[in-house]
Amino acid sequence: MSSTDVVVTAQKLGILHVDNVSTESVNEVNKYLQHNHENFHILWNVERNLHNHQVHYLLTDLALGASPDQIRRAFETNTGYQRSFQAGDESHQRVNTDENWAAAIGQADYYASWIRYFSGEIALKGWQTVLIESLFARTARADDLFGRMYEGETCLSGVAVGERVLTVWPGALHPIIHLGFGVEFEQPAIIAEALAQAAVHPVGGARYLLRVEELAKSSPIWTVRDELTSLFLKARANPVIKDADCWKPGSYERDGDVFDVAPPALVDLAATYRLDRGMSEDLLHEHIAEMINVVAWFTCAAQRSDKQPKFDFFLIHAVNCSIFLSVFANLPWLNLDAKIRLLEFKTRVDLVLYVTQGCPELRVEEISQYEIRRPKCTTWEAVIERAKAIPCDGHVVKMIRALNHGAIVCRKYHEETWPIKGFMWIKMANMVLDSTEDHPGVLEKWMRGPGFDKAWDVVPDRITP
Numbered sequence: 001m002s003s004t005d006v007v008v009t010a011q012k013l014g015i016l017h018v019d020n021v022s023t024e025s026v027n028e029v030n031k032y033l034q035h036n037h038e039n040f041h042i043l044w045n046v047e048r049n050l051h052n053h054q055v056h057y058l059l060t061d062l063a064l065g066a067s068p069d070q071i072r073r074a075f076e077t078n079t080g081y082q083r084s085f086q087a088g089d090e091s092h093q094r095v096n097t098d099e100n101w102a103a104a105i106g107q108a109d110y111y112a113s114w115i116r117y118f119s120g121e122i123a124l125k126g127w128q129t130v131l132i133e134s135l136f137a138r139t140a141r142a143d144d145l146f147g148r149m150y151e152g153e154t155c156l157s158g159v160a161v162g163e164r165v166l167t168v169w170p171g172a173l174h175p176i177i178h179l180g181f182g183v184e185f186e187q188p189a190i191i192a193e194a195l196a197q198a199a200v201h202p203v204g205g206a207r208y209l210l211r212v213e214e215l216a217k218s219s220p221i222w223t224v225r226d227e228l229t230s231l232f233l234k235a236r237a238n239p240v241i242k243d244a245d246c247w248k249p250g251s252y253e254r255d256g257d258v259f260d261v262a263p264p265a266l267v268d269l270a271a272t273y274r275l276d277r278g279m280s281e282d283l284l285h286e287h288i289a290e291m292i293n294v295v296a297w298f299t300c301a302a303q304r305s306d307k308q309p310k311f312d313f314f315l316i317h318a319v320n321c322s323i324f325l326s327v328f329a330n331l332p333w334l335n336l337d338a339k340i341r342l343l344e345f346k347t348r349v350d351l352v353l354y355v356t357q358g359c360p361e362l363r364v365e366e367i368s369q370y371e372i373r374r375p376k377c378t379t380w381e382a383v384i385e386r387a388k389a390i391p392c393d394g395h396v397v398k399m400i401r402a403l404n405h406g407a408i409v410c411r412k413y414h415e416e417t418w419p420i421k422g423f424m425w426i427k428m429a430n431m432v433l434d435s436t437e438d439h440p441g442v443l444e445k446w447m448r449g450p451g452f453d454k455a456w457d458v459v460p461d462r463i464t465p
Helices: 023-039 054-063 068-077 108-125 127-135 140-148 174-184 188-199 204-216 229-237 264-270 281-300 316-329 336-356 380-388 395-409 424-436 453-458
Strands: 043-045 153-156 166-169
Touching: 023 054, 023 068, 023 188, 054 068, 054 174, 054 395, 108 127, 108 188, 127 140, 127 188, 140 188, 140 204, 140 336, 174 188, 174 316, 204 264, 204 336, 229 264, 229 281, 229 336, 264 336, 281 316, 281 336, 281 395, 281 424, 316 336, 316 395, 380 395, 380 424, 395 424
Parallel strands: none
Antiparallel strands: 153 166
């Protein structure tokens, strides 16, 4: 397969997909994603690191059985605001090489140049070898790019409509999510996009993750007896972490980086999550399942009893990314150390993600006692059909697919001790749909900063009988 062509096939539709995916839908996805690859930049807003989600949306829609018309609508809805592929690079057509890597890394205007570089590497060596060399080789350059995989975007956060303050969250996991789709659907062109995306992102995430990794060398090994929920509960219970001024909405500059201002106490806490390199593949899958359970918990239980259910835009990325840890864990050519490191880095960023949103109180009863608005929507088939009908930029269907995956992989593990029980998965999916489908605008589908009282001003009060 060419490193510049998108050729999804009905035989390779990923780790979770329905059985009735049509050839026509596959053809539509290939047409639109090829157009996206050739014409659109990965960032539609460079100043705020706002991402092009066409790949995420269309591949998720396809896996969930979207019709050709639904695929077309998804693409066209999110086309008008995209930037040119060459944006910022029109005049000099920069050529990136191994020699000028350091000067080009982190430069958003060089996205097209990075695409050409990684596409050429993949054409020469194959995408598996390029990923090993570029992300998992344990060289200084690979560590730097691997850390940038966990970066994200700037967005509106945590204050009422009419008083919105622009704050920075660079850890919404976009490059690693993009890579997950490329690997899951075995698309070299999308893998090149993901590597190029990481290469145009800032370095704060890499600095934080490598700092934590160094500290973790002196930490005891984390075992399955150490409940992952404790990591997040300890963060909330520690005022030095929870109440740090750097997390408050509007408290840092637009070009700031939350990773660089993280309190030492948070770095120390993140370093306690150190996994055993000698574990079995089966035990790794159990740790991944626990991570999936816990991110669903801190994302979906971050509710207020006096407000209608609403989900935080940033926390949902922890859920949407979680499915790809299972994808990476199933790769026969990737060594166990790399798979464990992917999980460690993901969890350490999840912790920062939770803390930046104010360490919200987690009310699991808001899930367990939730009354589904549509009584017939109690199967995954019904949930998926409903999700595909909601216009968005891809976040809704991604979350539904990730929750469906969580329900499957957590089924055989510690339901008695993990926070999300079997019956809650379908309830969480309904909560997502109930809270988003009546809001046509992308911004209004979510709230931002559930740990901050002011953030809930935009959410309607709960009507009690």
